[in-house]
Amino acid sequence: MTTDHPPHPQVAALLAALRATPDNVPLQGLVIDACCEHRDAAALLDAHALCGPALLDDPDRRARALRLLADAGEHAAIARIAAPDSAEASMAQARLLFADGRRAEAQEAYRAAVAANPAIEDAAFASQLSGRVVSLADARARNDAGPLPGAVTSIANDDTAEWDSVRYLEPVATRMGFADVGGLDEVKREITRRIITPFLKPSLFQRFKRQSGGGILLYGPPGCGKTLLARATAGECGAKFYNVSITDVLDMYIGESERKLHEIFEQARRTAPSVIFFDEIEAIGGKRQHAREATSAKMVSQFLTELDGFAQNNQHVLVLGATNVPWAVDPAFRRPGRFDRVLFVPPPDAAARKVILGLLLDGRPVAADIDVDEIVRRTSGHSGADLRNLVDTAADEAIEASIASGRETEIAMRHVRDALAQIRPTTLEWLTSARNHARYANQGGQYDEVLKFLEKQG
Incomplete structure (x- = not known):
């Protein structure tokens, strides 16, 4: 599945030298290193054709080369090059069988690959094999053809069925990943380590007796990406995403709120792996000593029980919470086993603002005089939402100029400066x-x- 493009000059020079001396072992290593550095799978296959199996005698270089071929979609080449009983060969065979529509045989080959090497596990491919769609690329492609089907179940009265006791919303927006969230690299790294990797490599974690699931509480100023991070986390780990709002839980009748909260967790357990996201979590998890009504304290107790109660099994269920007022959340939530990690989501720094501005300006008609570095210098303390407001305001200025002139006017630096005079940081x-x-x-x-x-x- 490699594309026809000229190799990088360094790779081309090394290949030329390898053609003259194909048995030169140090040169073989340099060729593999260069191919991996420049992500050139086609050149790697050319080198293998010149040198044969001797090219991949070194285990470390063989592993790197096979990863490069896998990333390039060269599964037939992997099946041909890798050792017949290796995990890489079994995984490549599974993908080839799946492409041919032989799902049962592909599942068997995939299980053999994971049994041989749990680190090679691919949750997205496993879900495709089982008939569930979790591929981020596939989900985006499907969204191009039309929105993902959402499910909104309304509550009619107190006699609703168990399924209807929960009103949950699956977002119909395009599935997203961390690449769609600018900045916040430290928070992403922690979420990847604590959440995404256990979801994607469950067999490996089982060997270390580490369970996936748990909870993370995100806090920080409004508009800095807490909700965006939750959606991106669900997209990265291919989990079912439950976005729970306050109205999905709170009820005027005694005991109903606790019952709805219990059913939300039960539904997530039935459809694991899943992510439950509670925005503005202080509304249902506030400090009990400040509760005006006994029912509020009961809600907090029910929430705590669902997180780590004696009879609950929340393996493969991740609970994410977000709040702007962490000092209002009941301290019992911070105990390990509930919200294991409390992460601060700060306003974006200069590097993050530059990335965010690039994402926001991408696809818009932008003039050549746009100075992103100047915008970054003048937006210290601005949240991601503030930056979006800034770009949208500048776009409004350009739209107004376009209407006045009768032709499209690109977003120019003068429009951005006018917007900067109007926008103030909200953090x-x-x-x-x-x-x-x-x-x-x-x-x-x-x-x-x-x-x-x-x-x-x-």
């Missing part, structure tokens, strides 16, 4: 409140990340 009020809590109510160092951010930003 400053939150950071002021967070600074006070971090200085005077920082029990156990839970807001140390906020203090570090404030010190770094001055």
Whole structure:
């Protein structure tokens, strides 16, 4: 599945030298290193044709070469080159069988590959083999043809069936991954380590007696990407995503709210792997000592029971929560086994703002005088939502100019400067409140990340 394109000059020079001396072992290693560095699977196959199996005698280089071929979709070449009983050969065979429509044989080959090497496990491909669609690329392609089917079940009265006791919304927007979220590299790295890798490599984690699932609480100023991160996390791990709003849980009748919350978790357990996302979690998980009604305290207790109750099995169920006021969330949620990690999602730094602006400007008519570096310098403290508002306001200025002139006017730097005069960062009020809590109510160092951010930003 490699494309016809000229090799990189370094790769081409090494291949020319290899044609003259195909038995030169050090040169063979240099060729493999160059092919992997420049992601050139076609050149690697040319080198293999010149040298034969001797090219891949070194185990480390063989593993790197096979990964390169797998990324390039060269499964037939892998099946031919790799050792017949190796995990790589079995995985390649599984993909070839699946492409031929022989699903049962493909499943058997896939199981053999994972049994031989759990690290080669591919959750997206496994879901395709079982008939479930979780491929991010496939989901996006399907969205191009039309929106994903959403499911919204309304609650009619107190006599609704068990399935109808939950009203959940599966977002119909395009499935997204971390590449669609600008910045936040440290938070992404932590989520990948704690959440996505256990979902994608369950067999490997089982060998270390580590279970997937658990909870992560995201907090920070509004508009900095907490909800976006939750959607991207579900997209990256190919899990079913339940976006739970307050109205899906709260009910005027006694006991109904607790029952709905229980059914949300039960539904997630039945459809695992799954991600449950609670936005504004303080509304149903606020501090019990501040609750005005006993029913609010009961809701928190029910929530805690669902997270790690005696009879609950939340393996392969991930719970994500987001809040702007972490000091209002009941401290019992922070115990390990509930929300294992509490992650600060800060306003984007300069590098992140540059990435976000690139994503926001991509696909719009933009003039050549746009100076992204100047915009970055002038938007310190702006959240991702503020940056979107800035670009949208500049686009409005360009649209107005287009209407006035009768021809399309690109977004120019003058439009951005006009927008900068109108837009103010919305994170400053939150950071002021967070600074006070971090200085005077920082029990156990839970807001140390906020203090570090404030010190770094001055």
